Amino acid sequence: MDTESLTSFDGAAISYHTWRSDRPADAALPPVVLQHGFAASTESNWVHTGVVAALNAAGRDVIGVDARGHGRSQKGSDPSFFGERNMSxxxxxxxxxxxxxQVDLVGYSMGAIISLLTASHDPRVRRLVVGGVGAAVVELGGVDTRATGGEGLAAALSTTDPSTLTGPGAAFRQFAEATGADLPSLAAQAAAVHSGHIxxxxxxxxxxxxAGxxxxxxxxxxxxxxxxxxxxLLGLPGDHLSVVGHPEFAPAVVDFLTRLS
Known part of the structure; x- marks a missing residue:
């Protein structure tokens, strides 16, 4: 794996990771760009679940993007720095x-919203895989804030006393702490979550x-x-955190993205 950084449209430092396949790649197929979800990382969404390895084994070069505020990308606490449209x-x-x-683009959860925005206005996306999202994209313009707790999520990620938290806010706070995520950045992203028309x-x-x-x-x-x-649409058994690691997830992604037409 090689890790590099680029300067984005607003000066933000965005890190990305590249895995090159040891197998001869089909010259007709572009690299696969992977976008992780909220409070997750390239490693947790795509490396630990075997998606990167499966794509490399199929002869595909892979690029994993650290969303701003995540991984090695620039952190911040101002909601205007964040939002899925900026990430797109x-x-x-x-x-x-x-x-x-040309690219093949794969996104999960928040990463799915980012990827849908990208594919809706950039014809360089040859094929698209999104997971962990459903009707809320059409009805709310983003991730399902009815399930995440909406504005309460930002407060849950900002509080100095997480022992008082319950419900989705508590679950996201626990997940963020377990992954070592930057809490101010996550709180800012939660406040900036996309809610407009896609x-x-x-x-x-x-x-x-x-979808699970x-x-x-x-x-x-x-x-x-x-x-x-x-x-x-492919339905798989499981919940939001487990589906990306389901034994059928990575093969489905590889199969869909290795088609030439």
Whole structure:
């Protein structure tokens, strides 16, 4: 793995990790760009779950992006620095920085929102895989804040006394602390979460949506897949945290992304 950094549109330092396949790559297939979810990391979403290894084994080069406020990317506490639309603009900066004419893009949870925004306005996305999201993308314009607690999530990530927390806020705070995430950055992102219209009807890339059957953040995924012009839906057993590690997840991603047409 090689780790490098680029300067994004607003001067933010965005880190990305590259894994090159040892197998001969099909020259007709572009690199796969992976975008992790909120409070997660490239490592937890994509390395530990075997997705990077499966893609490399299939001859694909892989690029994992650390979202701003996560991993090795620049941290902050100002909500205006964050938001999925800014993170999508980081994708465009990455594509430009690396001179990529085409990419396959994979995003999970918050990363799915970022990736949907990117694919809705950048034709360089050849194929798209998103997971951990559902009807809320169409109904709310982002992750399902009805399940995460909305404004309460930012407060849960900011409090100095997490012992008083209950419900989704407590779960996210525990997850963030377990992953060593930067709490001020997460609180700022929670305050800036995307809630505007996402023009999923403008997505030209064939799309695979993967949703867990017990995922409160991906309810009624058929509503989202029906709104994307060329999308298919794959349901898997599991909840929001477990689906990305399901034995069928990585093979489904590899199969979908290795198709030439």
């Amino acid at each position: 603009r980081d994708h465009l900066a990455l594509f430009d920085h690396l001179g990529l004419d 023009d999923v009807g403008a997505i030209t890339a064939p799309t695979l949506l993967i 059957d017990d995922d409160p953040l991906a309810v009624r995924p058929g509503t989202l897949s029906a709104a994307i012009p060329d999308a298919k």
